Amino acid sequence: MSLPFTTEKQLAIAAVRRACHLTSSVFNKLVKNETLTKGDKSPVTVGDYAAQALISSMLNHAYPQDPIVGEEDATELRAESGSTLRERIVELTNEALTLDLQQGDYAEWGIGPGKAKTPEQLMDEIDRGNYGGGRTGRMWCIDPIDGTKGFLRGEQYAVCLALLVDAQVQVGVIGCPNLPADLSQPEGQKGCLFVAVRGQGAQQMSLMGANPTPLSMPPYDPSTFNFLESVEAAHTSHSTNDKISTLLEITRKPIRMDSQAKYGCLARGDAGAYMRMPAGVGYQEKIWDHAPGSLLVEESGGIVTDSRGTPLDFGLGRTLGVNHGVIATVKSAHSRLIDAVAKALSNEEGDTKSKA
Ligand SMILES: Nc1ncnc2c1ncn2[C@@H]1O[C@H](COP(=O)(O)OS(=O)(=O)O)[C@@H](OP(=O)(O)O)[C@H]1O
Numbered sequence: 001m002s003l004p005f006t007t008e009k010q011l012a013i014a015a016v017r018r019a020c021h022l023t024s025s026v027f028n029k030l031v032k033n034e035t036l037t038k039g040d041k042s043p044v045t046v047g048d049y050a051a052q053a054l055i056s057s058m059l060n061h062a063y064p065q066d067p068i069v070g071e072e073d074a075t076e077l078r079a080e081s082g083s084t085l086r087e088r089i090v091e092l093t094n095e096a097l098t099l100d101l102q103q104g105d106y107a108e109w110g111i112g113p114g115k116a117k118t119p120e121q122l123m124d125e126i127d128r129g130n131y132g133g134g135r136t137g138r139m140w141c142i143d144p145i146d147g148t149k150g151f152l153r154g155e156q157y158a159v160c161l162a163l164l165v166d167a168q169v170q171v172g173v174i175g176c177p178n179l180p181a182d183l184s185q186p187e188g189q190k191g192c193l194f195v196a197v198r199g200q201g202a203q204q205m206s207l208m209g210a211n212p213t214p215l216s217m218p219p220y221d222p223s224t225f226n227f228l229e230s231v232e233a234a235h236t237s238h239s240t241n242d243k244i245s246t247l248l249e250i251t252r253k254p255i256r257m258d259s260q261a262k263y264g265c266l267a268r269g270d271a272g273a274y275m276r277m278p279a280g281v282g283y284q285e286k287i288w289d290h291a292p293g294s295l296l297v298e299e300s301g302g303i304v305t306d307s308r309g310t311p312l313d314f315g316l317g318r319t320l321g322v323n324h325g326v327i328a329t330v331k332s333a334h335s336r337l338i339d340a341v342a343k344a345l346s347n348e349e350g351d352t353k354s355k356a
Pocket residue numbers: 042071143145146147148149150229230231232233234235236257258259260279283286289
């Protein structure tokens with residue numbers, strides 16, 4: 001008898017790998033007018049839309065009953081003003097859908113020569129990601145390009161896919177086309193795939209599946225401990241992280257990196273903790289920014305909570321609701337971090353009051 005979620009894992013790997021191929025080739029050909037600014041001022045490119053259409057299409061063929069929470073929607077593309085962008089997305093998605101089958105691919109997933117779709121079908125595939133989320137049943141979570149700003153800069157980004165059952169992440173796959181296999185060799189081989197299944201561990205491999213290596217986080221070591229944090233100051237408070245770092249007497253500089261590549265680097269031991277302290281009030285973290293990454297870290301021996309130590313709740317809808325930031329670290333460091341966060345925040349509060 002095969003292990004639980006074996007087919008879902010294979011499908012997720014195949015979908016993420018094909019999407020990484022798509023996004024890498026888009027980057028080389030991307031032109032200025034192929035990026036839109038969304039209502040929340042964040043960028044979205046033809047690569048984000050096409051990768052979501054591709055992944056959603058593969059999920060739809062394999063599991064037509066499963067709902068999908070995907071970051072993007074096709075509203076702007078369906079409008080007359082979106083027609084140029086739409087044509088480009090259709091071209092890119094069909095190019096990726098019709099690539100030859102590789103090892104681990106199945107034609108039943110709607111891929112391979114002759115499997116192109118119409119523009120209307122592809123817009124519908126993107127919009128299958130409009131599910132509102134929830135506490136019960138199966139659902140997939142897609143972030144077709146996480147770290148779009150990193151993607152545009154030619155730096156780190158990740159193609160992210162997770163399967164949740166009753167609001168628990170069961171399968172997580174993260175593809176990082178620009179990430180060095182070994183961070184200490186930045187000019188060495190690039191392109192990493194991180195794969196985790198609940199209860200079955202986590203692995204890193206190349207995008208083609210070569211050199212699968214089990215992941216296990218090293219224990220807390222104050223002499224080498226450091227943080228991973230977002231590049232964008234609007235996404236995380238660098239200054240709060242600095243205060244926490246000082247309280248913990250951390251001497252190594254933080255590693256700034258876009259996207260859930262941070263979870264991958266944490267899981268393989270490149271740093272001690274991923275710290276995401278809110279930069280302002282009111283932002284609700286999106287479930288697709290944390291679902292696969294949190295499982296990856298848990299399956300590598302870590303723990304992921306908000307900054308008060310509360311577990312992340314993936315059952316509240318498309319966001320994590322009122323969770324305050326995110327902290328991911330090895331289990332032996334977690335309570336130290338939570339205590340330092342509380343101290344840093346109360347010092348910040350004290351500073352604000354004394355200034356008033
Ligand atoms: N204000 C605010 N606070 C926190 N997070 C936010 C905020 N605004 C956006 N986002 C989300 O951040 C996602 C990008 O991931 P990172 O923050 O890890 O990357 S970055 O270094 O900041 O680029 C990014 O994901 P993508 O849109 O997929 O790139 C957003 O979902």
